[in-house]
Amino acid sequence: MIIYGLKNCDTCRKAIKAFPDATFRDVRSDGVPDEVLQAASDAFGSALVNTRSTTWRGLDEAERDTPQLTLLKRHPSLMKRPLIDVDNSLFLSWNIDIERDIRALL
Known part of the structure; x- marks a missing residue:
């Protein structure tokens, strides 16, 4: 299991705490492999972009x-x-339902 996120993100910290054996990759320093990013884009579409973020608001x-x-x-x-x-099943965001679905795969 690989968790892609930001080390200072509270939501990411919750996922890491729930799955301490997972590999964590900081998207700022490590990035996301192109094939994973493409698969996530295909699976989640525009939901993959956080339009409520400070970064988004700073874009022209x-x-x-x-x-x-x-x-x-x-x-x-x-x-x-x-x-x-x-194992090539992607999940976006974090909540109790996602945690349950991931545990069902393990």
């Missing part, structure tokens, strides 16, 4: 119109988090 209209994958590569903190990869 031209940059907001950039293709989603390009935008996420330039600004990894725009990704909604955590993105959790469990």
